Amino acid sequence: MHTLILAGGGGTRLWPLSRGCYPKQFIRLFDDSSLFQKTVERALLFSEPNEIYVVTNEAQRFLVAEQLSEMGIEIPQENVLAEPVAKNTLPAIYFAVKTIIERRKSATLAVLPSDHLIEVNEEYKKAFRSAEELAKDRLVTFGIKPTRPHTGYGYIKPGKRINGGYEVDAFVEKPDIEKAREYVEKGYLWNSGMFVFDTRVFIEECSKHQPAVVEAFRSESLSEAYAKAPSLSIDYGVMERTRKAVVVPLSTSWSDVGNFDALYEIFEKDSEGNATRGECLLLDSRNNLIIGERLVAAVGMEDTILVDTGDVILLTPRRDAQRVKKLVETLKSRRDRRVEVPKTMCRPWGCFTVIEEGTNYKIKKLVVLPKRRLSLQRHFHRSEYWVVVKGEAKVRVGDKEFTLRRGETTFIPVREVHRIENASDETLEIIEVQLGDYLGEDDIERIEDDFGRVSKEKGS
């Protein structure tokens, strides 16, 4: 079985933890592995690394590569497909299916969202084996058996029993609480967003119900295809229309981690019902979610969410967790870059954090991964000082090459070509003090780069 991981989402409902260029699936929310990495692990239950495909976008391609390399998993680079623009799940899946068919005629394909949390138990494995069987001439979806009348999920009404599952009678939208109770009583299932189908069956049903998508992908170029393709979910575009939809029920703990209240539900709580990350002092406080970067001291607080990311503090009652997107929309309309950019920015070579900004200066901490190097670059408006605080740097400044060890420093004048390399096996940390009249990330000329980012792009 092949697996397609959908990793192009830019979910901002966990903002400011997630950002436009660092979305939910790549954050380490629960432990050392991200939701994306957990999804890769699930894919490996049924697929070889070379049978795993990932759809993402250009900006997140290196996050995918980085998180795979961290796991020691080698998925062929050509299996990581970058969409030029996000058009919801149907074009993403069609893009991948078309790519697979071009390479090897057809396959059974499991489609997994990368931003859900799901527990793998025996039932999970059994369900996927049933699905593989059913997928010969059906489009299989999975329905999670509800544990409570949840108003944040879509539901599937199962119909006639068939071998290993049910025909789908209807897909139903997120209900209000009364309807949700009714659905749970009647045996409706939560729509999990996971699918298994044969690529030929999928193409057939797509041609039948969404010929515009098929037509779009006949374009000369990918960008043209995406320009033409309608923005559609597979649910709305195909699953709700096809007669071949079946649902396999699945009893396991599952969450779409769709907002901070969902996160609160998943996190472990103390005896007062508080879920906390970071340093907290909570007195007479109950049922709060506190994610801190510095000491959070609270007294008398209840049912409240506080998320501190160093550059932003989010504050909302748990019952309003869904409305965080209103904040994000407002900031987006003001072109506030904190919607897109996290305090710590990932780069193919590691990451950097802006520690402090003042008039004419900026202080950054750079973390360079072992065996990586930044581009050979120069700036036209700023000079830079580097102080190595951890590890060892191979440095080029102008024509000179030398090594900087912990406690050593160097100066990069304006316009001087320079490069940092971490040739060691240990992480390198550098404090960079930038000085100049303009300190934007776009003041960079890349002369040479290991990651194909040559000449005047954004970022460093």
Place this chain on the structure above:
Amino acid sequence: MHTLILAGGGGTRLWPLSRGCYPKQFIRLFDDSSLFQKTVERALLFSEPNEIYVVTNEAQRFLVAEQLSEMGIEIPQENVLAEPVAKNTLPAIYFAVKTIIERRKSATLAVLPSDHLIEVNEEYKKAFRSAEELAKDRLVTFGIKPTRPHTGYGYIKPGKRINGGYEVDAFVEKPDIEKAREYVEKGYLWNSGMFVFDTRVFIEECSKHQPAVVEAFRSESLSEAYAKAPSLSIDYGVMERTRKAVVVPLSTSWSDVGNFDALYEIFEKDSEGNATRGECLLLDSRNNLIIGERLVAAVGMEDTILVDTGDVILLTPRRDAQRVKKLVETLKSRRDRRVEVPKTMCRPWGCFTVIEEGTNYKIKKLVVLPKRRLSLQRHFHRSEYWVVVKGEAKVRVGDKEFTLRRGETTFIPVREVHRIENASDETLEIIEVQLGDYLGEDDIERIEDDFGRVSKEKGS
């Protein structure tokens, strides 16, 4: 008339805004001037600068000096009295009164707390003139006419009317809401903590009612006096016992700024009742107090206090503002230094902020005031890099002296004697990267200092 400003308080009810070594009276809560500075302005209504006395402690002496110099007010240095230890208001006042008497026999003295907010109107001036008259043979206190039944203030029950005021029938403790309503109806007044008296009358009444205080101050040394003196407020120790207490009513807006809810009441509110400082985005949020250092984004919040000081976030419902002291007590019992030390530490030469701390390194921003210099010092466990980001530094490293301009840098090896001086008329800003195995503030040997802090003290 002389004025005594009580500025030794270490109030932590506005923590984390106020800290042990940076208490409420010195913070710029409302505008460019601190409560202490506003108190000095009030003192100047009736006293010449050389008639103004300040009681504070050794650690805050330079804060007093700094804030006076900022105002361009020259109070003689010998009028700033430092208590070796805080023993409430009675010993503080006695200390000052004794000092004044030793210098010039006797005087009429106004005593003003430095951490209250009070509007100076015509009534204020009239009340003080009445008080000056009454003070010939009375101990005068001021009673603020209540605007509502406040449960956070003590009350004064006025008795027989006398010229310019009332005899005091009773001082009453902070009441519950019902009692408060009764008091307001009956014409009781808020106890303002301000006094006017003749120093001879004060000494007489003190001798009569608190001979232990008088006795303590007969000791050889100040530290002995303070070791012996009981910890007593002037209210409890003298005013409640003397027959000479009178109260002058005063109708003006007044607050003891005793907690964040009091601050909320004073701050200007937007149309939704939110009082904010710093960058905020509030949607569907009402009646909150938000004091931020970075973007605070909130949706659906009501009646909540959030105070962010960069190193600490305080979160509490407004109704629990009084309970912030419980948090402080808990942290104190854990010897958490964030109770005492603010993120930005004041020094006689300016201030410094710890921007970032990591294993073996610390980044500080130093702000050096014009015409000031740090001590000539050295460290035994750390080296330092300095980058000037604003202004111009006169620097001594070892035997060398040189000037560092914006964008210039130097290195201070371990054990090397060094000094920073700002000889210019402009503020100097330096980014300091410290490297070493031990980075505590106490790794400092001061060889020479403009502020008398020679040899191994704490601080830099």
